[in-house]
Amino acid sequence: MADADPDIRIRDRIVVAPRFTQADADALNARFDGVSTRDMLATALGEGLFGRVAAVSSFGAESAVLLHLIASVDRSVPVLFLETGKHFPETLAYRDLLVGRLGLTDFRDLHPDAALLAAKDATGLRWSYDPDGCCDLRKVEPLARALTGFDASFTGRKAFQSVTRTALPRFELDTADAAGRLKINPLITWTPADIDAYFAEHALPRHPLVEQGFPSIGCQPCTNRVKPGEDPRSGRWTGWEKVECGIHKPLLDDDPNLPSF
Template identity: 60%
Template sequence: MAEPARKLDLMDVRPAFTQADADALNARFAGVDTLPMLRTLFDENLLGETAVVSSFGTESAVLLDLISRAAPDTPVIFVDTLKMFPETETYRVELLDRLGMHNRRVITPDPAMLEKKDATGLRWSYDPDGCCEIRKVEPLARAKHGLDSWFSGRKAFQSQTRANLPRFEIEDGRLKVNPLGDWTKDDLEAYFTERDLPRHPLEAQGYLSIGCSPCTSRVMPGEDPRAGRWRGWDKVECGIHVSTIAPSADDPIF
């Protein structure tokens, strides 16, 4: 007697993206403007289960506006580290309301991990890498569980670690899409003006790159825009773009 067919979970049949896939997409969309590229990606269902991850910093409105014009129902993931500026949360709600993006997902650090590794809430002051790991990297790894691809707002001009950033790359079997990878600061400013997008309220106060409040400071005239992040530390990235954390299939996403 033949065994009954096993009911497959969707995760069992979801193919992982490969470097060959990323290479093919980079070749296909070379020289194609960002918005037409995004519309094609969604129209042809080339991304599988996807979401856009946003920090709701000073440049975040550009990518979110582009995604909203191509596929406004795209899930928007925000990692609330519980150390964010209150202005960032206000900006998040107001910006998404304006763009008509209502599929919103907020992920927070695991309470048990915080109790074990940052009970005082002061880990940022002596181990910023460890703080980012438990407050940003691990939560985002849970948030991406079940996704085939995700959108990042990184740009090549932001730092040396982001130089030569491709539009499509592979991270842990997922397709990582960097639609603004080749945009310049002037491109971003022009888009803000053209689309009349709202600015983060702290930008006018000299915060040109905004993360968690304890590790973000004002940028002085002539400084690099990211000079206000982790000032005094040999640190330029929070770690979410190099993470290889693999959450359990039983971990909740949100």
């Protein structure tokens, strides 16, 4: 039989295996159990354990800590910010300050789809009667689009922030992604004292709204001041049975709340 013609293009094969499995997440949790956050980041990023990875940042009250840790290892890690069009001006100024101060070389603003906004929130007031729908349009959908090109993402979630985050592991599967994207929570075990100490040690600037009573900062219409001693996230979506914007909420195929666009 004659050898195959080397100029004939072999049809590309579609890889259907998930990028990460639960077994992979379990193995990473075991391998880095007890390892400091910076050492974990240095090892994992240095060895390419996460594949194509991005950091998703709100540039909120504590965001500078994770961004500084990542930048201290690799400033080229893409940093994704959801520019919802509803942020406090102070958040946008703080974003620009940190990007420059930390030397982040691949910062990306993510914007809602203009056609979807025109069709589903033409007045810009959907937050006032359907905050879930507003978050879907301005956060969930744009982030889902952006993350299709990545195998893993960093989040800034911490166990102390709310009861919905107390049991989160350091490494987990992104349940909104059927292809097995990994979600990494480097600061999940950090305490408020740890955060404060890191800010002080590295002279990191604080979000200007923190001292005004905003320990958790989201979009301006849905963020209120928090009284001392209250859950740090109790000022988010006050009066609604809502504790997450949706980018971290498990989404199942048969979930009636799954956004459709």
